Amino acid sequence: MTKSPLAGALALVVLVTVGCARPINFESATPKDPDRVEARLSKPDGPGPFPALVLLHGCQGVSPQVKDWARWLADRGYVAFVVDSFGPRHEPADCKPDDGTPGAPATERFDDAIGALKYLQTQPFVIPERVASFGWSQGGVFAMSVINGPTLERARARGVALPRVGYAAAVAMYPGGCRDYEKELVLRPLLLLIAGSDNWTPPRYCREMAASMKARGADVTLVEYPGTYHYFDVVGQQKTVLKEIEQPFNLGTYGVTVAYDADAAADAHRQVETFLARVLKGPPR
Secondary structure (H helix, E strand, O other): OOOOHHHHHHHHHHHHHHHHHOOEEEEOOOOOOOOEEEEEEEOOOOOOOEEEEEEEOEOOEOOHHHHHHHHHHHHOOOEEEEEEOOHHHOOOOOOOOOOOOOOOOHHHHHHHHHHHHHHHHOOOOEEEEEEEEEEEOHHHHHHHHOOEHHHHHHHHHOOOOOOOOOOOEEEEEOOOOOOOOOOOOEOOOEEEEEEOOOOOOOHHHHHHHHHHHHHOOOOEEEEEEOOOOEOOOOOOOOOEEEEEEEOOOOOOOEEEEEOOOHHHHHHHHHHHHHHHHHHOOOOOO
16 A cells, blocks of 8 residues: 555654654763763754753752743754753652762762753754753752852862853752852853742842852842742642751751742743843854
8 A cells, every 4th residue: 555645744753753752862071980861852943053051950850840941942942951860860859858878969960961061062953152051949050050160160170071162151940059159150141030938949048149249240130039939930830838848048947838920930931031032142242
């Protein structure tokens, strides 16, 4: 029986779709003993080249929320590279305190982000000098780390081979780590999106960090959503207290609040779109 041209075309579409769904493996930037890391890539239609983002999940692992952002970015002309730092290492994605079991050192997530940048910069459909990082919660601190001058120097000191062209910018949504970075300095534009009532990653530390860095000339934009909580962009997240999570800056107190906020989520998308248009699609810096 002869197949019609339409049937052949449909079969090709299916094959392409399945191919795009397969994980991509790349090598982390860890010196001497790099890991194989998995990621999934969402790409706009056409040959490009396109600006790109490396998406860094929070302690819950690669969630539907991160995948939704990847699709949203691809629809707007960006390559979105979702890095899975936990899956290949069999790390628990539970956001609970360490139970004493050895896990991946913090440097491994930084090394994953650098390895992801190197991988994207070899792809013909990516503009090498226009790649940004985008992270949530725990992933937010690593999104900041790849444009933070002192972090990059520490990485060089331990032997990480950094690419000649680094990350062009970063977006961090309700990130951890702001208190640790208050006296440090990002070298590229940074967008911070924080929740005003967050008791998991309290906003005061990001406010203080942003003010300190801006006073020293950094390009930092901070947007705070009063009355909102961690996960404000997670569609459908009911207001819930996660009783098993210890508040990191109030040790001995358990319970952090998470909740979706439609208005904050909508504005966050607008802020990200405006920021990326400036730092990834605007004139060369």
